[in-house]
Amino acid sequence: MDGKKRGQPIRGLEGVVAAETSLSFVDGDNGKLYYRGYDIDELAGRISFEEAVYLLWMGALPTAEQVEELRSELTADMRLPQQVYELIRHAPPNADPMVVLRTAISALDLFDPDTGRNTEAANLRKGKRLLAQVATIVASLHQIRSHGVVRSADQGLGFAGNFLYMFLGRLPDELERSVFDTLLVLHADHGLAASTFAARVTVSTLAGMHSAITAGLANLNGPLHGGANRKVIEMLEEIGGPERVEAYIDGMLASGHKIMGFGHRVYKTEDPRSRYLRRFAEELPRREGREHLLEVSHRIESLVFERKGIYPNVDFYSATVQEALGIPKEYFTCVFAVSRTAGWVAHVMEQFRDNRLIRPTSKYVGGFDKSFVPLGQRG
């Protein structure tokens, strides 16, 4: 009997090593993030999102020719089957964009020419299409909801520029484009984050790439993960002004609530990504009537550190950056997903290369040896 119940669960799998990866490393003690061995401080602001994608997928930084080829392929793939445009168009107007995105990505498996094929070459083709299509779905959904029309990608623009163009319905200026490009670079991969684990678990059964990305999207949307960036802006709006921060934060902490955009399972010091996003939030012009949000953010940051000794994570300043770019808050997590799809795709390919079914075990705490009572004799 004792043998059946053996083993203590590790709550939240904290510290459990569940995969081997050469994609990214989160050094939580020193506040460092590496993509394929490159410190994020070497890359941020110096490479485009396409270069980061190539690095994650192919293992090395691309030549100018290689990145141009990837850029052109991704732009060409920024379109959807008509049925998926229709699905987006017919989604209830108030549906959470992340739910529409998750549903649309699942639907794309019905139309993908490589569906059912899990070879390395097929996965790479699917990965390129999915990355481009995630961006297209998010941008098209916003355009359909706000203007009823969708915009096509332009071969003259890169990935970041095309996303902003298709999403906002106007060409971004250079500051907006470059900030958004780096935001995408910063979100592309992050070790075995919950959503990445979900994607790897999914393909460990030999289910396909679309299933894995759907699982990643479902997982990312939770407020303890990528859904936090949206909750951050709601908190800033609710607080309203810097003079109200202290009462709000103390009230939340006293009632046992978490402050959204703070804390991290791995980082015990500052998240390196938040340094860049804080700077971008300060550099971008504030939107009219929203000038106070940055001041409120700064005040929250210093107060939460004072009270709890914890730092902002990637979601905290990503909220004010996206807000300044004119992205409505209900799309914040979708933007995270646009970038993280690159990481999920890389992890899926890595998992397939050396797969073994991921199937942990549980500690059984139920009963034994109960006597069966037939239906007619119960109650």
Ligand code: ACO
């Ligand atoms: N606000 C207040 N206290 C916090 C916060 C927070 N945001 N985060 C952690 N703490 C405190 C906890 O209360 C706990 O304190 P205690 O030891 O005094 O009880 C301690 O720090 C450890 O917290 P856990 O919840 O055990 O940490 P865990 O590793 O399980 O959770 C998580 C990490 C989910 C990110 C957590 O910090 C959190 O809920 N943050 C808010 C949501 C958020 O911002 N999520 C985005 C994460 S980044 C990303 O996914 C991209």
